[in-house]
Amino acid sequence: MPSALEAHIVPARRLSGRLRVPGDKSISHRYALLSALAEGTSRITNYSPGADCAATLECLRALGVTILRESDPVTGRLSTIVVHGRGLGRLAAPSATLNAQNSGTTTRLLAGILAAHPFTTTITGDASLCRRPMKRVIDPLTRMGARIEADNGCAPLTITGGGLHPIEYTTPVPSAQIKSAVLLAGLHLDGRTTVHEPAPTRDHTELAVVAFGGHVECAGTTIHVHGGRPLRAVDAQVPGDVSSATFWAVAAAALPGSDVTIEDLGLNPSRTALFDVLARAGAQVDRIIDVSTQGEPRGSVRIRHAGLRPLVLTPADIPALIDELPALAALAASGGELHVTGAGELRVKESDRITALATGLRALGADVDEFPDGFHIRGDRRLTGGHADAAHDHRLAMAFAIAGLSASGSTTVSGADVVDVSYPGFFDILATLTRAD
Ligand code: S3P
Numbered sequence: 001m002p003s004a005l006e007a008h009i010v011p012a013r014r015l016s017g018r019l020r021v022p023g024d025k026s027i028s029h030r031y032a033l034l035s036a037l038a039e040g041t042s043r044i045t046n047y048s049p050g051a052d053c054a055a056t057l058e059c060l061r062a063l064g065v066t067i068l069r070e071s072d073p074v075t076g077r078l079s080t081i082v083v084h085g086r087g088l089g090r091l092a093a094p095s096a097t098l099n100a101q102n103s104g105t106t107t108r109l110l111a112g113i114l115a116a117h118p119f120t121t122t123i124t125g126d127a128s129l130c131r132r133p134m135k136r137v138i139d140p141l142t143r144m145g146a147r148i149e150a151d152n153g154c155a156p157l158t159i160t161g162g163g164l165h166p167i168e169y170t171t172p173v174p175s176a177q178i179k180s181a182v183l184l185a186g187l188h189l190d191g192r193t194t195v196h197e198p199a200p201t202r203d204h205t206e207l208a209v210v211a212f213g214g215h216v217e218c219a220g221t222t223i224h225v226h227g228g229r230p231l232r233a234v235d236a237q238v239p240g241d242v243s244s245a246t247f248w249a250v251a252a253a254a255l256p257g258s259d260v261t262i263e264d265l266g267l268n269p270s271r272t273a274l275f276d277v278l279a280r281a282g283a284q285v286d287r288i289i290d291v292s293t294q295g296e297p298r299g300s301v302r303i304r305h306a307g308l309r310p311l312v313l314t315p316a317d318i319p320a321l322i323d324e325l326p327a328l329a330a331l332a333a334s335g336g337e338l339h340v341t342g343a344g345e346l347r348v349k350e351s352d353r354i355t356a357l358a359t360g361l362r363a364l365g366a367d368v369d370e371f372p373d374g375f376h377i378r379g380d381r382r383l384t385g386g387h388a389d390a391a392h393d394h395r396l397a398m399a400f401a402i403a404g405l406s407a408s409g410s411t412t413v414s415g416a417d418v419v420d421v422s423y424p425g426f427f428d429i430l431a432t433l434t435r436a437d
Contacts, residue, residue, distance in 0.1 A: 039230050166191040
């Protein structure tokens with residue numbers, strides 16, 4: 001077990017086992033937000049246990065939404081939420097500043113909803129969140145009629161909403177969060193709100209709005225929402241988070257003899273590019289879709305090591321893989337090779353993920369070149385292990401831990417408790433999957 005702040009990783013020979021991962025973070029946020037806007041009581045099972053999704057629940061409570069947590073009868077974990085919806089446009093004015101903590105998704109999606117409410121709200125977060133660009137949601141929401149004050153385009157955002165009108169908007173960068181902010185604002189308005197995307201991004205908002213009885217039409221990278229109609233409560237299940245599963249998939253691809261199966265995993269095609277890329281890199285990947293809930297396909301994936309080939313990711317590959325790049329960087333450092341361009345968005349995530357990745361992986365002995373919009377990692381020399389700092393970024397903490405598995409010596413990841421943002425218990429599962437050796 002790691003201490004609160006430092007995780008110690010010992011080299012592993014291989015990874016094997018079957019497991020489930022926590023509920024999907026992106027989908028959990030959306031189901032919580034839409035439940036709050038629906039008529040009636042929604043029950044969401046397998047809600048993400050991460051701190052980001054807890055921040056969304058706290059913000060909703062501050063907006064007058066009653067939310068209860070129930071434990072799962074099988075695991076005993078508090079993984080079900082019961083949300084008493086207030087109805088579209090009927091959130092209550094909060095009495096204090098909302099705190100989205102580390103969660104960009106909470107901030108941007110909630111900004112869209114608050115823009116449609118006729119009161120003033122301030123939303124802020126931790127130091128990392130307050131460095132992240134918010135102009136990308138301020139611009140379209142202002143065009144719709146909201147008044148938003150921000151310091152230098154960053155949180156805290158003070159949003160005075162209401163009186164909006166539908167717009168047609170082209171997002172400046174491929175971003176599901178910008179798209180969702182506009183669609184969620186549009187959901188409150190009579191008429192058609194349209195978003196054009198420069199490249200497809202995850203479509204969980206579109207699917208979730210339909211599941212809650214809203215009207216969305218998609219034609220390629222154009223999405224229309226027809227708003228002003230009540231949403232109805234649902235009983236929804238959140239599938240396992242493919243971005244969390246990525247770390248096990250990558251570790252299995254890296255370590256000879258590995259064989260890992262992840263069950264009950266979200267397999268929405270807008271999120272599964274990782275598995276195609278792992279197959280391109282030489283891993284044996286078998287996917288089965290079992291079922292679909294609320295329009296979200298789910299099933300299992302088995303990953304076996306079968307050698308590693310160099311990978312090149314071009315700008316067109318990036319939007320579908322943006323959250324998976326830290327793990328793929330760890331794979332490259334563990335005996336692969338990876339050249340990434342067109343990934344400047346990594347610099348405005350929970351950390352500057354290009355510089356912080358390069359710094360952490362170099363500290364473990366990797367050969368990394370950094371570019372303004374990407375990096376090149378050559379894994380032809382074995383990692384030594386060492387000390388890497390998670391840079392307050394959950395995905396980096398997990399990526400450095402996975403890289404440490406194929407090093408010759410041990411690795412310490414400092415600030416490792418940041419994994420709680422999306423994957424509490426990550427280090428316990430790591431211990432289980434590597435225990436056989
Ligand atoms: C997310 C969208 C992506 C992703 C983030 C979650 C979402 O961000 O990186 O982790 O849930 O919509 P961007 O929209 O900024 O690309």
